[in-house]
Amino acid sequence: MLPHVTNYILNYYNLQTTIYILQTMHYLQKYKGKSTRHQCPACETNQSFTLYLNGDTHEPINTKVGKCNRETKCGYHYTPKQYFIDNQMSQSSSMSFKNVPSLQKSPIRVGQVGKIPFSYVQQSASYKSNFIRFLCEFLAVEQMKQVGENYALGATKSKEVIFWQIDITGKVRTGKIMQYNPTTGKRIKHQSGAIDWVHNKLKKSGVLPEDFNLQQCFFGEHLLKIYPEKSIAIVESEKSAIIASSLFPDLIWLAAGNLNGLSIEKCQVLKERDVTLYPDLGAYEKWSLKATEIKKQYNCNIILSNLLEVEATDIDREKGLDIADYIIAELSTKKTFPEIQKTFSPNLQSMIERNKALLVLINGLQLEET
Numbered sequence: 001m002l003p004h005v006t007n008y009i010l011n012y013y014n015l016q017t018t019i020y021i022l023q024t025m026h027y028l029q030k031y032k033g034k035s036t037r038h039q040c041p042a043c044e045t046n047q048s049f050t051l052y053l054n055g056d057t058h059e060p061i062n063t064k065v066g067k068c069n070r071e072t073k074c075g076y077h078y079t080p081k082q083y084f085i086d087n088q089m090s091q092s093s094s095m096s097f098k099n100v101p102s103l104q105k106s107p108i109r110v111g112q113v114g115k116i117p118f119s120y121v122q123q124s125a126s127y128k129s130n131f132i133r134f135l136c137e138f139l140a141v142e143q144m145k146q147v148g149e150n151y152a153l154g155a156t157k158s159k160e161v162i163f164w165q166i167d168i169t170g171k172v173r174t175g176k177i178m179q180y181n182p183t184t185g186k187r188i189k190h191q192s193g194a195i196d197w198v199h200n201k202l203k204k205s206g207v208l209p210e211d212f213n214l215q216q217c218f219f220g221e222h223l224l225k226i227y228p229e230k231s232i233a234i235v236e237s238e239k240s241a242i243i244a245s246s247l248f249p250d251l252i253w254l255a256a257g258n259l260n261g262l263s264i265e266k267c268q269v270l271k272e273r274d275v276t277l278y279p280d281l282g283a284y285e286k287w288s289l290k291a292t293e294i295k296k297q298y299n300c301n302i303i304l305s306n307l308l309e310v311e312a313t314d315i316d317r318e319k320g321l322d323i324a325d326y327i328i329a330e331l332s333t334k335k336t337f338p339e340i341q342k343t344f345s346p347n348l349q350s351m352i353e354r355n356k357a358l359l360v361l362i363n364g365l366q367l368e369e370t
């Protein structure tokens with residue numbers, strides 16, 4: 001394990017700024033008669049307390065989150081930021097959702113997309129997951145920083161990674177919580193095979209209502225807004241997206257999440273963009289049909305890569321390898337690599353020297369370093 005990673009705390013400055021611009025901020029409820037002023041939780045004066053409303057749902061954040069208008073006599077002011085810090089995970093005890101007071105529940109409008117406060121993303125930000133530990137084996141610190149910040153990677157107390165799904169408007173839809181073997185980089189599944197989701201944990205602890213309307217988006221979708229000019233590449237797994245993104249940052253790498261993750265609804269955000277799909281082994285047919293559908297619907301320029309279909313051996317096929325597995329598998333074999341034909345930047349060059357399998361990928365994906 002590399003010590004620099006354990007000591008490094010993610011700097012989310014850029015992402016945060018962007019997300020704040022994308023999101024509507026929380027605000028103090030405007031005065032619209034007596035019903036909008038409440039009893040102060042501190043001095044207990046009636047109609048002296050103004051609640052903070054969620055900038056998106058326009059509902060109270062919590063009955064205690066607000067400001068007393070008796071500023072000098074009482075001075076109670078509980079900000080949304082402080083509330084999320086107090087009640088949710090911190091760097092040292094990330095993802096502990098216990099003791100979080102329930103939100104005032106109000107019926108969710110049909111079709112309203114469920115949203116999780118961004119503070120959960122911030123407070124889970126960490127390099128301490130086993131997934132990151134695995135990546136340390138072959139990524140440089142700078143690359144790690146780059147992907148960590150771009151994708152807002154988080155960690156739980158038990159070193160699971162959190163793959164947040166933040167949509168193109170900056171709304172946090174949910175987070176996928178996954179455990180990896182830090183040595184092999186393989187996923188460690190629950191016995192049931194079920195995936196842990198942040199929205200489920202928040203439902204259990206009463207922070208989100210039971211009827212929270214989950215609508216998943218692409219992993220990495222917020223990057224479409226941050227980098228409007230970049231071309232898009234879509235893979236199936238979050239792990240592949242992260243690894244590919246660290247090697248080819250000139251593209252926006254999105255993960256569909258699973259084989260069926262390329263839904264027409266989700267693909268709205270691809271409108272008028274250049275997109276290449278990199279289906280996993282065995283997914284080519286299915287994604288090919290999807291590509292046709294998406295092209296028709298959204299007027300985007302879609303290319304379907306047959307890289308894995310062409311390159312994979314029968315054994316690879318049996319294992320159902322994805323692009324990430326492909327790179328990693330190459331690392332541990334003594335396969336002959338193509339001669340270095342291109343001139344790469346010193347950074348990439350030194351990466352290639354340490355890991356010649358990268359060349360296979362570079363040649364295979366036919367990507368140019370720009």
Ligand SMILES: [Zn+2]
Pocket residue numbers: 040041042043044045048068069070074075076
């Ligand atoms: Zn008061």
